[in-house]
Amino acid sequence: MTVGGDTVTEVVRLSWKDVRDRVHGRVLDGTYAPGDRLPRDEDLAEEFGCARSTVQRAMQDLSLSGIVERRRKGGTRVRRDPVTRATLDIPITRNEVENRGAVYGYRLIGLTTEAVPPPVTAKFEMAGSEEMLRVRALHLADGHPFVFEDRWVSLRTVPEILEIDLAAQSANEWLVRNKPYTRCDLRFYAMNADAETAAILETGEGAALMVIERTTWIGLDPITSVKAVTAPGYEILTRS
Amino acid sequence: MTVGGDTVTEVVRLSWKDVRDRVHGRVLDGTYAPGDRLPRDEDLAEEFGCARSTVQRAMQDLSLSGIVERRRKGGTRVRRDPVTRATLDIPITRNEVENRGAVYGYRLIGLTTEAVPPPVTAKFEMAGSEEMLRVRALHLADGHPFVFEDRWVSLRTVPEILEIDLAAQSANEWLVRNKPYTRCDLRFYAMNADAETAAILETGEGAALMVIERTTWIGLDPITSVKAVTAPGYEILTRS
DNA sequence: AAAATTAATATGTAGCTACATAAAATTGTC
DNA sequence: GACAATTTTATGTAGCTACATATTAATTTT
Incomplete structure (x- = not known):
């Protein structure tokens, strides 16, 4: 120039x-x-x-x-000891199914109000126990079991959940759309399918299943804690 | 005031x-x-x-x-469909063991030069196959099996690996300290222990094991691809 | 010599300006 | 009316200044 x-x-x-x-x-x-x-x-x-x-x-x-x-x-x-740092996106289960090009399905399995057992109070880091809504439901992809979720929802933090027809709409979707959280703990591990889980996921007893546990809070108040047991073959990939 | x-x-x-x-x-x-x-x-x-x-x-x-x-x-x-976005840190296995207060141990199990099989070329997104170094090794925590890794290292990208005494130092540590990458793909899933893996990890055949696969590149050149099979009870937690 | 105070310094953050860029909205042309 | 060209607009980025903050280093005090 x-x-x-x-x-x-x-x-x-x-x-x-x-x-x-x-x-x-x-x-x-x-x-x-x-x-x-x-x-x-x-x-x-x-x-x-x-x-x-x-x-x-x-x-x-x-x-x-x-x-x-x-x-x-x-x-x-x-850094002397570099770590592999990756970002994970965990979408709403419906979107996950639909992004794979499958038809999403949902089935409510159980809906009860129970006192939270110690393993779950521990996840919430709560002092004592209290009554929460327990929602057990199955997400399907093309009619096949995809994810079985066993969820606890705090009635103190989210009383509106009782107004929702959880047979028609999954708690997963309603919560994630209506109850943004300020804190989220995640835990991943593998487990062998027990008899009940195997039956629900239509797989063999003992099958290796990936479990995703997620607990969320708004401020210090617990919102929900889910144990999502995925069907065999499920995998988590890091984005980009 | x-x-x-x-x-x-x-x-x-x-x-x-x-x-x-x-x-x-x-x-x-x-x-x-x-x-x-x-x-x-x-x-x-x-x-x-x-x-x-x-x-x-x-x-x-x-x-x-x-x-x-x-x-x-x-x-x-x-955002209409919020995603759960989390950051994961995967440390060097030695540090992971030591951070748990355990004594780290390492055992080289196999060291060969082989043509890369199709599943691995696929992970690397390579067109054809080539010879790579295959390192199979066991990481121990307090003398117990912790992670079994089956790793492929590109001799084209990392010829120096041949100079390293992989019986004394794990490829995991050497690579992560000496070969920073520009791209890293991660994959997590659960598998049932086969006979060989069960024997190495000293667990029962069929045990549910969490697998972490990691493939790294520098630019477009493949560095390494590992399949790390973790011992039963292993879990991944998100930080903070 | 040990402890407390002070100074020096590298990063962290906020404010401002100017301009770049992408996408939507508008206008112009056929 | 459909398509192309232009304008508008909200975010993205770079540069500069000024000051905040955390640490280390140096200095003074006890």
């Missing part, structure tokens, strides 16, 4: 993502080795010819994804 | 986290219902008495955590 006789080099403006990737590249190629301290943001900014705020955004992102650690005054250093 | 006879109200400066929490609160209490369009950043900024950049940071965070969706010109709206 030429303006008034002078050659004007195109000014390439670095985005914070460019800075992030270039710094990440240096971690990848060993320029900055695990445990090493990186130059301060200001120096990197000068080197890259951008503002410190741009470097700051880049480094924060690297810090979030577990590549580096940052401490005020301590500076930034490459 | 009084200065020179005038009452001076303390100016409370809102942080972007405050803005985020207040907007989130409105989603929680239904002021903004699922599907609703929120005021534009500028209006929220005026309402809260802060800069648009502060609102922008807040809204971006809400967008990242799956509460709202933002689109240029389209504005911001509350």
